[in-house]
Amino acid sequence: MVDHDWQLxxxxxxxxxxxxxxxxxxxxxxxxxxxxxxxxxRYSVFAGGKRIRPILMLAACEAVxxxxxxxxxxxxxxxxxxxxxxxxDDLPAMDDDDxxxxxxxxxxxxxxxxxxxxxxxxxxxxxxxxxxxxxxxDIPAEQSLEVINIIAKGSGSCGMVGGQVxxxxxxxxxxxxxxxxxxxxxxxxALILAAIEVGALLGGASAKQRRALRNYGEAAGLxxxxxxxxxxxxxxxxxxxxxxxxxxQRGKATYPALLGLDGARQRANELRDVALSALDxxxxxxxxxxxxxxxxxxxxx
Amino acid sequence: MVDHDWQLxxxxxxxxxxxxxxxxxxxxxxxxxxxxxxxxxRYSVFAGGKRIRPILMLAACEAVxxxxxxxxxxxxxxxxxxxxxxxxDDLPAMDDDDxxxxxxxxxxxxxxxxxxxxxxxxxxxxxxxxxxxxxxxDIPAEQSLEVINIIAKGSGSCGMVGGQVxxxxxxxxxxxxxxxxxxxxxxxxALILAAIEVGALLGGASAKQRRALRNYGEAAGLxxxxxxxxxxxxxxxxxxxxxxxxxxQRGKATYPALLGLDGARQRANELRDVALSALDxxxxxxxxxxxxxxxxxxxxx
Numbered sequence: 001m002v003d004h005d006w007q008l009x010x011x012x013x014x015x016x017x018x019x020x021x022x023x024x025x026x027x028x029x030x031x032x033x034x035x036x037x038x039x040x041x042r043y044s045v046f047a048g049g050k051r052i053r054p055i056l057m058l059a060a061c062e063a064v065x066x067x068x069x070x071x072x073x074x075x076x077x078x079x080x081x082x083x084x085x086x087x088x089d090d091l092p093a094m095d096d097d098d099x100x101x102x103x104x105x106x107x108x109x110x111x112x113x114x115x116x117x118x119x120x121x122x123x124x125x126x127x128x129x130x131x132x133x134x135x136x137x138d139i140p141a142e143q144s145l146e147v148i149n150i151i152a153k154g155s156g157s158c159g160m161v162g163g164q165v166x167x168x169x170x171x172x173x174x175x176x177x178x179x180x181x182x183x184x185x186x187x188x189x190a191l192i193l194a195a196i197e198v199g200a201l202l203g204g205a206s207a208k209q210r211r212a213l214r215n216y217g218e219a220a221g222l223x224x225x226x227x228x229x230x231x232x233x234x235x236x237x238x239x240x241x242x243x244x245x246x247x248x249q250r251g252k253a254t255y256p257a258l259l260g261l262d263g264a265r266q267r268a269n270e271l272r273d274v275a276l277s278a279l280d281x282x283x284x285x286x287x288x289x290x291x292x293x294x295x296x297x298x299x300x301x
Numbered sequence: 302m303v304d305h306d307w308q309l310x311x312x313x314x315x316x317x318x319x320x321x322x323x324x325x326x327x328x329x330x331x332x333x334x335x336x337x338x339x340x341x342x343r344y345s346v347f348a349g350g351k352r353i354r355p356i357l358m359l360a361a362c363e364a365v366x367x368x369x370x371x372x373x374x375x376x377x378x379x380x381x382x383x384x385x386x387x388x389x390d391d392l393p394a395m396d397d398d399d400x401x402x403x404x405x406x407x408x409x410x411x412x413x414x415x416x417x418x419x420x421x422x423x424x425x426x427x428x429x430x431x432x433x434x435x436x437x438x439d440i441p442a443e444q445s446l447e448v449i450n451i452i453a454k455g456s457g458s459c460g461m462v463g464g465q466v467x468x469x470x471x472x473x474x475x476x477x478x479x480x481x482x483x484x485x486x487x488x489x490x491a492l493i494l495a496a497i498e499v500g501a502l503l504g505g506a507s508a509k510q511r512r513a514l515r516n517y518g519e520a521a522g523l524x525x526x527x528x529x530x531x532x533x534x535x536x537x538x539x540x541x542x543x544x545x546x547x548x549x550q551r552g553k554a555t556y557p558a559l560l561g562l563d564g565a566r567q568r569a570n571e572l573r574d575v576a577l578s579a580l581d582x583x584x585x586x587x588x589x590x591x592x593x594x595x596x597x598x599x600x601x602x
Contacts, residue, residue: 028458033483037458037466088421093413112394113469116417120389121458123421127428128457131449141442148432148449156429157329157338157422165338168414182334 008291012050015058019051019075026076026129040110040118041125045083048101052292053078053191056220057199059288060213063279066203073135074147074198077126081155082191084122087115089164126151139202147198154194163187167252175253181222183253189221196220208281215278220293223271227299229254230264272297309592313356320355321347323373324380327430341411341419342426346384349402353593354379354492357521358500360589361514364580367504374436375448375499378427382456383492385423388416390465427452440503448499455495464488468553476554482523484554490522497521509582516579521594524572528600530555531565573598 023045030039054075061071090097090105091112097105107115129135130148153159163186170179196217200210233256255264275293279286324346331340355376362372391398391406392413398406408416430436431449454460464487471480497518501511534557556565576594580587 032459034458034463034466034470036470037463041458084421088417091417093417114466116389116392116394117462117466117469119421120385120424121462123424124453124457124462127449127453131446131453133443133446133450141446142434144446145432145434145442148428149434152425152428152432156425157335157342158333161418161422161425162335162338165335165415165418168418169335169337 006287008288008295011288011291012055015055016051018058018072019054019079020046022072023076023079026073026135027080027125036110036114037117037121040106040114041083041121043109044087044106044118045080045122047103049079049083051079052224052296053082053195056192056217056289056292057195059286059292060196060199060205060217061203062199063213063282063286063289064200064203064205064209065285066199066205070137070139070202071199073129073132074151074202075195077129078151078191078195078198080122080126080129081151081160084119084126085155085160085164085191087119087122091115094164094168123155143201146201150194150197150201154190159186159190159194160188163190170253175258177258180253180255180258184222184225185218188225189218192221192224193217212278212281216275216289216293219271219275219278220289220296223268223275223293224296226255226264226268226271227297229256230261230268231299233261268297307588309589309596312589312592313351316356316359317352319359319373320352320376320380324377327374327377327436328381328426337411337415338418338422341407341415342384342422344410345388345407345419346381346423348404350380350384352380353525353597354383354496357493357518357590357593358496360587360593361497361500361506361518362504363500364514364583364587364590365501365504365506365510366586367500367506371438371440372500372503374430374433375452375503376496378430379452379492379496379499381423381427381430382452382461385420385427386456386461386465386492388420388423392416395465395469424456444502447502451495451498451502455491460487460491460495461489464491471554476559478559481554481556481559485523485526486519489526490519493522493525494518513579513582517576517590517594520572520576520579521590521597524569524576524594524598527556527565527569527572528598530557531562531569532600534562569598 027042027045028038030042032038057071057075057078058068061068086100087106089095090100091107098108099105105115106118110118127148130144130151133141136144155161163183166179167183167187170183193214196213197210200213205213232254255267259267272293276290279290328343328346329339331343333339358372358376358379359369362369387401388407390396391401392408399409400406406416407419411419428449431445431452434442437445456462464484467480468484468488471484476484494515497514498511501514506514533555556568560568573594577591580591
C-alpha cells in the first residue's frame with residue numbers, strides 16, 4: 001500500500017509525541033524520592049531529543065508487520081540509555097560541554113555529582129523497565145531476556161561505552177579512518193543497531209528480514225555520525241545547539257578532517273545507499289526506514 | 302547437621318576464591334578491545350574486595366537448600382554493580398578519594414574520563430551477564446527476568462543511586478537519624494538486600510523463607526554501615542585502607558556523630574539481633590548468614 005500523502009516530518013512528530021508520552025509514563029516522577037535526582041534525570045530525557053533510536057526501533061518493527069505497542073517499552077529504555085550517555089559525555093572530565101540542543105547541560109544545572117548519578121540512574125532505569133514483567137504483555141520471557149541482552153551489549157564496553165573510550169583517547173593523537181569508523185560504529189552505531197535489532201525481533205522478523213535490517217542498521221548507524229561531523233563545520237550555531245567548530249577545537253577526529261568536506265559527503269551518500277539497498281526485500285512497510293536514512297544524510301549535504 | 306569445625310574465616314576465603322575465579326571468567330579480558338577500558342574495569346573489580354554481596358547471595362541460597370552454581374552468575378553481576386558504584390563514588394566530583402583498600406582509586410590510575418566509563422561499563426556488563434541465556438542453565442527465563450529486576454531496582458534511583466544522591470546532599474547541611482538511615486538503607490542496604498533476595502529466589506525459597514531472609518537482609522544491610530562509620534573514627538589507617546577521620550572531615554553524617562560512639566555501637570548490636578532473630582526458622586543451613594551478621598557488627602566493637 002503506497003500512501004502518497006505520507007510525509008516524514010509529520011511521521012517523526014507523531015512518533016516523538018508517542019515516545020515522549022511513554023517516557024513520561026515509564027520514568028519515576030519528580031515527586032519520587034530523591035526528588036532532585038529524578039528531576040535531573042527527567043531534565044535530560046526531556047531536553048528536546050529527536051528520539052531517533054526509539055523511532056528506528058518502532059520503524060523496524062513496522063517494516064516486518066509487527067505491533068508497535070509491543071516495542072514501546074524497549075524503545076523508551078533505549079532512549080534512557082542514550083540520555084544517560086549524553087549526560088556523561090558532556091561532563092567536564094569528558095567533552096566538557098556547557099550546552100546541548102541549546103540548553104545548559106545536566107552538570108551545569110545540577111552539578112557534576114548529581115549529573116553522574118542521574119546518568120547512572122537512567123542507565124539502571126532502562127533495565128528496571130526492561131525486566132518489569134508487567135510491561136511485556138504476552139511476549140515470552142525468553143524474548144524479553146534477548147532484548148535486554150541486545151540493548152546491554154550495544155551499550156556496554158564492547159559497544160557504545162567502548163566507542164566513547166576510544167574517542168577520548170583519539171583526542172590525544174591523530175587517528176586514521178579505521179579508528180574513526182571503530183569509534184562511530186561503537187559510540188553511535190552500536191545503540192542504533194541495537195534499536196533496529198530489537199524492533200525486528202519484537203516485530204516477529206524472519207531470519208532473512210533480521211539480516212537485512214541488521215545490514216540497514218549497521219550502515220545507518222555509521223551514516224548518522226558523518227553528517228554530525230559535517231554540521232560541526234558548516235552549520236549555524238542556532239541550528240546546532242552548541243558551538244560551531246567545537247569538535248575541531250578539541251582536536252577530535254572527524255570525517256571532514258580525514259576525508260575533506262567533499263569526501264565526507266561522499267562517504268555519507270555511500271552509507272545511505274548501502275542502507276537503502278539492504279531494504280530491497282521490503283515493500284512500502286519499510287518506507288519510514290528508507291526516508292529516515294535519506295533524511296539523516298541529506299540534512300548535511 | 303552441625304559442623305563443629307566450621308570456621309567463618311576459612312568459609313569466607315573459599316567463597317572469595319570462588320567468586321573471584323567466576324568474575325575472572327565472566328568479565329571481558331584485558332585483551333578485548335578497548336584494552337585500556339577493560340584493564341580499568343578489572344583493576345577495580347580485583348582490588349581486594351571482600352565480596353560480601355556475592356557471599357551473602359550464595360549463603361542465602363544455601364540457607365534454603367539451593368544449588369550454589371545457579372547463583373554464581375548473579376553473584377558476579379552484583380559485585381560488578383558494587384565495583385562500579387565504588388569507582389563513581391571515589392570520583393573528584395563525588396567523595397574525591399585517592400585511595401581505596403590501600404590502592405590508588407580508579408581515576409587516580411586511569412584518569413577521570415576512563416574511570417567514569419569503566420564504571421558505566423561495569424554496570425552495563427552486569428546486565429549483559431544477567432541476560433545471557435547460556436549462563437542460566439535450566440532456570441526459567443521468567444526467573445532470570447525477576448533476578449534482573451531485583452538487582453536493577455536495588456541499584457537504581459530508588460535504591461543505591463538514590464542513597465548516594467542523598468548522601469552527597471547531606472554533606473551540605475546537618476541531617477537527622479531518619480535521613481541517615483534513609484541514606485544507608487539505600488546506599489548500602491538496597492544492594493545487600495537485593496543479593497539476599499536473589500539468593501533466596503534462585504535457591505527455591507518458600508514465601509515464608511523469602512520473608513524471613515528479607516527481614517535478615519534489611520537489618521544486615523543497615524548493620525553493615527554502622528561499623529564502617531565507627532571504624533572511620535577508631536581504626537588505624539592500615540586496617541582501613543584510607544585516611545582515618547575522612548568522613549568527619551568531609552562533614553559526612555555518621556552514626557557516631559548523631560548517636561555518640563556508644564550509641565552507634567548499641568544500634569549496631571540491635572540490628573545484628575534483628576538479623577539473627579529473622580533466621581530463627583532456619584536450621585544450621587543458615588549458619589554462614591548468622592556468623593556473617595555477627596562478624597559485620599563485631600569487627601567494630
